[in-house]
Amino acid sequence: MENNPSQLRVAKDSVLLKSVALAIIGSVFLIISAKYKVPFWPVPVTLQTLLVILIPLFYGLKTSMLCISLYLFYGLVGWPVFANGGGPLYFLGPTAGYLYGFLLATFLVGYFKSNNHIKNNFHLLSVILLAEMSIFTLGVAWLSGFIGFSNAIQAGFQPFLIGELFKIVLVVIFYNLFLKKEEVKLI
Numbered sequence: 001m002e003n004n005p006s007q008l009r010v011a012k013d014s015v016l017l018k019s020v021a022l023a024i025i026g027s028v029f030l031i032i033s034a035k036y037k038v039p040f041w042p043v044p045v046t047l048q049t050l051l052v053i054l055i056p057l058f059y060g061l062k063t064s065m066l067c068i069s070l071y072l073f074y075g076l077v078g079w080p081v082f083a084n085g086g087g088p089l090y091f092l093g094p095t096a097g098y099l100y101g102f103l104l105a106t107f108l109v110g111y112f113k114s115n116n117h118i119k120n121n122f123h124l125l126s127v128i129l130l131a132e133m134s135i136f137t138l139g140v141a142w143l144s145g146f147i148g149f150s151n152a153i154q155a156g157f158q159p160f161l162i163g164e165l166f167k168i169v170l171v172v173i174f175y176n177l178f179l180k181k182e183e184v185k186l187i
Helices: 005-035 048-059 061-076 096-114 121-147 149-156 158-179
Strands: none
Touching: 005 048, 005 061, 048 061, 048 096, 048 121, 048 158, 061 096, 096 121, 121 149, 121 158, 149 158
16 A cells, blocks of 8 residues: 555654654753752753653654754743743853753764664763763863863863763663664654
């Protein structure tokens, strides 16, 4: 039985609608993860990096990029979605590099997942570490423009090490339990 063009169009519209819905849901979870924080200065400890890595493992590249882009857009227009608020100045402030790192990390994890490059736990750990390095490299580099490189390492990287190791373990466990075989691949 052949599909007619109107059936194909309805199917494509349905897939797009599901992807947008998933991206909105993921962006809400990112907002929630930003609000669970340990208030360090200048960079608070949050659960955001956990979700920035999990979402592309679950959604794949396109939907996860839409998700993180929505989250950043909410913050850009002034919604208080980040750990300490929102607004356009947030993208120029001391923690902006971490936000840019979130975008890069989402792309990297989504790319490797969508192209089936995660075949075992070694590959998974390599991708997670690459994502973490992208977040902290951009974050610390940007922060160093405000407080100097040495202080940026002390305030923007070192306090996160133990928490990030714990999050990495959680991602590996979650991936192996729930995501290893399936990806919600919509667009």
